[in-house]
Amino acid sequence: MEFLTWLEQTEFSTWMRESDWGHPIGLCFHAVGMGLVVGISFMFCARVLGYAKSFPLAAFDQLFGLAWFGFAMNAASGIVLLIADPRRMPFTPAFQIKMVLIVFAGLSLWALARALEGTERGRAKDLKVPSGAKVAAVTTIVFWCGAIVAGRLIGYTIGPPPV
Amino acid sequence: MTEADILHWIRDTSLGVAVRQSRWMFATGETFHFFGLSLLVGGILIVDLRLLGFLRHISMRSALSFLPFAIIGFVINLLTGILFFTADPMMYWPNPAFRLKMFLILLAGINALIFTLFKHRQALALGDDDQATTFMKVSAGLSLSLWLVVLLLGRLLPAFEGSTSFL
Numbered sequence: 001m002e003f004l005t006w007l008e009q010t011e012f013s014t015w016m017r018e019s020d021w022g023h024p025i026g027l028c029f030h031a032v033g034m035g036l037v038v039g040i041s042f043m044f045c046a047r048v049l050g051y052a053k054s055f056p057l058a059a060f061d062q063l064f065g066l067a068w069f070g071f072a073m074n075a076a077s078g079i080v081l082l083i084a085d086p087r088r089m090p091f092t093p094a095f096q097i098k099m100v101l102i103v104f105a106g107l108s109l110w111a112l113a114r115a116l117e118g119t120e121r122g123r124a125k126d127l128k129v130p131s132g133a134k135v136a137a138v139t140t141i142v143f144w145c146g147a148i149v150a151g152r153l154i155g156y157t158i159g160p161p162p163v
Numbered sequence: 164m165t166e167a168d169i170l171h172w173i174r175d176t177s178l179g180v181a182v183r184q185s186r187w188m189f190a191t192g193e194t195f196h197f198f199g200l201s202l203l204v205g206g207i208l209i210v211d212l213r214l215l216g217f218l219r220h221i222s223m224r225s226a227l228s229f230l231p232f233a234i235i236g237f238v239i240n241l242l243t244g245i246l247f248f249t250a251d252p253m254m255y256w257p258n259p260a261f262r263l264k265m266f267l268i269l270l271a272g273i274n275a276l277i278f279t280l281f282k283h284r285q286a287l288a289l290g291d292d293d294q295a296t297t298f299m300k301v302s303a304g305l306s307l308s309l310w311l312v313v314l315l316l317g318r319l320l321p322a323f324e325g326s327t328s329f330l
Contacts, residue, residue, distance in 0.1 A: 038201035041205075043232065055221060063218070152190060
């Protein structure tokens with residue numbers, strides 16, 4: 001707690017809270033990163049679930065490079081937003097739930113990649129996607145949606161500033 | 164009817180009243196606005212990046228099959244956006260970030276319309292490894308840039324509340 005109090009009193013944390021632009025700019029990066037990570041995940045999951053069968057799964061390798069860039073952007077902007085409010089944010093249940101859901105979404109995508117291993121992912125059209133991969137695609141969508149809901153709820157449920 | 168009359172009328176519609184009185188409608192709308200944003204970004208990325216030459220090994224027809232997600236995302240955001248506007252039209256209307264955002268959405272729409280009317284058929288003929296024309300690439304670049312700025316302006320909107328210009 002002492003550390004968090006110190007963090008809150010740093011010049012950067014104070015600037016994030018009190019300046020006109022610190023918070024909105026942090027949120028801008030966070031929204032762009034979300035669009036990249038969740039948007040690309042959604043399209044990938046739709047493809048795994050049987051949508052756009054002529055679109056080769058291998059083409060997503062390039063897109064996932066961009067999704068990782070979005071994830072890095074959101075980890076960085078997320079840490080910045082956390083530093084802005086270090087004594088309230090970590091103790092907000094919506095924030096904690098969001099972190100858990102992001103970990104689950106990541107694990108779900110990892111499981112999805114594992115389930116696709118061994119399938120012919122190249123140019124083959126109408127390849128057979130294992131049912132395990134389809135389950136992982138559904139859970140990935142659910143976890144990302146949950147993380148967005150929880151993220152939105154942080155702003156509405158964060159407690160009053162501690163005295 | 165003056166501009167103020169119209170804004171008052173929108174504010175007093177049953178939708179506007181309902182959104183302001185409800186504890187959950189606005190927050191739920193915001194959440195769906197994010198779902199819509201993700202669908203729009205995901206769909207538009209695949210189409211525009213293919214046009215720009217990044218996913219060259221796939222046919223344009225395959226890439227364009229993701230366009231319906233972008234359209235669904237846009238419709239979700241149009242509807243939730245109308246919900247936000249009716250809740251507080253006096254805040255949104257004079258807000259410069261809101262005005263610029265609407266203008267850029269209009270430009271993005273015109274850009275998409277021109278592409279659909281004049282280039283869609285030609286684009287569909289692009290097979291694996293075929294390059295798009297310069298016109299198509301410019302259109303794709305415009306589309307990506309416009310939607311990026313639209314997204315940023317949406318996020319910056321509250322910061323411009325009460326201001327009348329960007330200066």
